[in-house]
Amino acid sequence: MPPHCDCEDYEPMSVPERVFEPTQPLPAAPVPPQPQSWAAAVTPPPAEPVSPVPPVQFRAGEHPTPAPTASAAPRLSGLEARSISAWFGDHKVLDRVSLDMPPGVITSLIGPSGCGKSTFLRILNRMHELVPSASLAGEVLLDGDDIYDRRHKLVDARKKIGMVFQKPNPFPAMSIYDNVVAGLSLTGVKVDRDHRDELVETSLTRAGLWNEVKDRLRQPGGGLSGGQQQRLCIARSLAVKPAILLMDEPCSALDPTSTRVIEETMLELRNEVTIVIVTHNMQQAQRVSQQCAFFLAAQGQPGVIVEHGDTDAMFSMPQDSRTNDYVTGRFG
Numbered sequence: 001m002p003p004h005c006d007c008e009d010y011e012p013m014s015v016p017e018r019v020f021e022p023t024q025p026l027p028a029a030p031v032p033p034q035p036q037s038w039a040a041a042v043t044p045p046p047a048e049p050v051s052p053v054p055p056v057q058f059r060a061g062e063h064p065t066p067a068p069t070a071s072a073a074p075r076l077s078g079l080e081a082r083s084i085s086a087w088f089g090d091h092k093v094l095d096r097v098s099l100d101m102p103p104g105v106i107t108s109l110i111g112p113s114g115c116g117k118s119t120f121l122r123i124l125n126r127m128h129e130l131v132p133s134a135s136l137a138g139e140v141l142l143d144g145d146d147i148y149d150r151r152h153k154l155v156d157a158r159k160k161i162g163m164v165f166q167k168p169n170p171f172p173a174m175s176i177y178d179n180v181v182a183g184l185s186l187t188g189v190k191v192d193r194d195h196r197d198e199l200v201e202t203s204l205t206r207a208g209l210w211n212e213v214k215d216r217l218r219q220p221g222g223g224l225s226g227g228q229q230q231r232l233c234i235a236r237s238l239a240v241k242p243a244i245l246l247m248d249e250p251c252s253a254l255d256p257t258s259t260r261v262i263e264e265t266m267l268e269l270r271n272e273v274t275i276v277i278v279t280h281n282m283q284q285a286q287r288v289s290q291q292c293a294f295f296l297a298a299q300g301q302p303g304v305i306v307e308h309g310d311t312d313a314m315f316s317m318p319q320d321s322r323t324n325d326y327v328t329g330r331f332g
C-alpha cells in the first residue's frame with residue numbers, strides 16, 4: 001500500500017480474518033446477550049427482547065422487476081441479509097434487520113441520520129468487523145452462501161462485494177491507470193500485463209469515465225474533478241469484477257451535474273452488478289432504485305427496517321405513517 005494511501009477500503013488487508021474479541025468486556029444484564037466471536041456471530045443471540053417492529057423480508061414473487069439481461073450477460077448475484085443485529089460495544093445499533101437485495105435490482109437504504117444504514121451496508125461486505133468494539137449477529141447470504149461462514153476468507157467478501165464511499169478516495173499521486181488496477185493486487189486478483197490495458201479501458205468505460213480520461217491515463221488521479229474521482233473509484237471497484245457494489249452516499253460530495261452522471265452510470269451498471277446504495281436524497285432514491293428500505297431508530301433504540309418494497313409504491317403509497325412522514329420531508 002502506498003504510504004499516502006488514505007483509502008478506507010484498503011485497510012482491511014491488515015485485519016486478521018475472523019478474529020473478533022471486543023476490546024471492552026461485555027456488560028452484564030440488562031444488556032442482551034451478544035456474540036463474542038465471529039464464529040458465534042452467525043447465530044443470533046438467544047434471548048433478545050422483542051423488536052417493536054418485526055424484521056421484514058420479501059415474500060416469494062414480491063421482488064421488483066429485475067433489469068432485463070441479454071442472454072450472453074453474466075448471471076447477476078443477489079444478497080440477502082437475515083436477522084442482522086449489530087453492536088458497538090454494548091450499544092446495539094441494529095435489531096434483527098432482514099432484507100433481500102435481488103439480482104439486477106438497485107436497492108436504496110433511506111432513513112434519518114444515525115439509524116444504522118451505513119452500519120448495515122458495512123456488514124454486507126464485512127467491514128463492520130474492522131471496528132475493534134463491533135459485533136454482530138445474523139447472516140449475509142451471497143447467492144445463498146453466508147459470507148461469514150468459517151470457510152470463507154475476509155478478502156473473498158471484499159472481492160465479490162465492492163464498496164464506494166461518500167468521499168472519493170483515489171490514490172491522489174498515483175496515475176489514473178494505476179488507480180484502476182490498484183484494487184487487483186490488494187484483493188489477490190491476478191491479471192497479466194497483456195490484459196491490463198483492456199481491463200482499465202473496460203472498467204473506466206463501465207464507470208462512465210473513459211472518454212474523459214483516455215488521453216491522460218498516466219496523469220495523477222488527484223488531478224480529476226470530484227465527480228471524476230468518484231467515477232474513478234467506481235472503476236477501481238469494478239476492475240475487481242464484484243458481484244455486488246455497495247455505495248455509501250456516493251454523490252453527497254458532488255455537484256448536481258456529477259451526481260447525474262453517477263446516477264446514469266448506476267443505471268447502466270444495473271445490468272452487470274447488483275447495487276445497494278445509502279442515500280439521504282429522496283429524489284435520488286426515486287430516480288435510481290427499484291427497491292427501497294426505510295430504516296428508523298426510535299429514541300434510544302436500535303435501528304430497524306420500518307418498511308421496504310417497490311420504490312414507486314414506497315413514495316406514492318407508503319404503508320407506515322412514519323415512512324410517509326419521512327419521504328414527504330416531515331422529519332429527518
Ligand SMILES: Nc1ncnc2c1ncn2[C@@H]1O[C@H](COP(=O)(O)OP(=O)(O)OP(=O)(O)O)[C@@H](O)[C@H]1O
Nearest residue numbers: 088091093111112113114115116117118119120131
Ligand atoms: N465506529 C463506531 N463506533 C461507535 N459507534 C458507532 C460507530 N459507527 C457508528 N456508530 C453508531 O452507530 C449508530 C448508527 O450509525 P450509522 O452511521 O450506521 O447510521 P446512519 O444511518 O448511516 O447515519 P448517517 O445517515 O448519519 O450516516 C449511531 O448511533 C452511531 O453513533
